[in-house]
Amino acid sequence: MSLPNQKIDQDQLVARLRAKEADAFSYLYDNYSSAIYGSIHRIINDEDVSKEVLQDAFMKFWDKIDQYDASKGRFFTWMVNISRNLAIDKLRSKEMKKVGKTDNIETYVTDIERDKLSLLNVDGIGLKEALASLRDEEKFILEMVYFKGYTQSEISEEFDIPLGTVKTRLRMGLKSMRKVLQVE
Numbered sequence: 001m002s003l004p005n006q007k008i009d010q011d012q013l014v015a016r017l018r019a020k021e022a023d024a025f026s027y028l029y030d031n032y033s034s035a036i037y038g039s040i041h042r043i044i045n046d047e048d049v050s051k052e053v054l055q056d057a058f059m060k061f062w063d064k065i066d067q068y069d070a071s072k073g074r075f076f077t078w079m080v081n082i083s084r085n086l087a088i089d090k091l092r093s094k095e096m097k098k099v100g101k102t103d104n105i106e107t108y109v110t111d112i113e114r115d116k117l118s119l120l121n122v123d124g125i126g127l128k129e130a131l132a133s134l135r136d137e138e139k140f141i142l143e144m145v146y147f148k149g150y151t152q153s154e155i156s157e158e159f160d161i162p163l164g165t166v167k168t169r170l171r172m173g174l175k176s177m178r179k180v181l182q183v184e
Helices: 009-017 021-045 049-068 075-092 094-102 105-117 127-132 136-147 152-159 162-182
Strands: none
Touching: 009 021, 009 049, 009 075, 021 049, 021 075, 021 136, 094 105, 127 136, 127 162, 136 152, 136 162, 152 162
16 A cells, blocks of 8 residues: 555554565655765765665665664664664775775865765754754764764764763763653
C-alpha cells in the first residue's frame, strides 16, 4: 500500500520497514535522505563520497531495522547515529587518507570556504532553536561531535579541554536539547 503524498507516523513506518515493504523504503528515502545527506556531508566534505555513504546508510537502515529499539530513542536519531558512524568510518579509512594526501591546495581552500558559508539546515526538526538555547560551550561540543564527527577524546586533545569537561558539556547539552525538543 503506497502512500506517496501522505505522512506515515514513525511506528507505522518502522513496522512497514520491518515487513520489508519496498514502498516504505521509498517513503523513507524520499522523506529523510536530504536530512541524512546533510549530516553525512558535514563530516565528509566530498559530494561523491557523501552520496556513497548515504547509499550505504540507507542499505544499513534496511538491513538493520530489526535492531531499532524505540525505547532507546527516536527513529530519526537512530538513523543519524548510523549515518554519522558510517561517515566517520569512511573519513578515517585508508582510502580517504590517501585521497587527502593527494588533494591540491585549490580543493582544500574551496572546502574551507564552503564550510564557512554552510549553515546548519536543521529548521525542519526544530534543532536550530534547540541549539540556540544552549550555552556556547555546550553548543560547541555538540556541533563538534554530531556535525563535524569528532570524538570526545579528539575534542579534548585538539582544543585543550579536559576530557571530563567535554563529557559533562556534551551530557548537559543533550539534556538541555531534550527539554527544548520535549524528548523523553
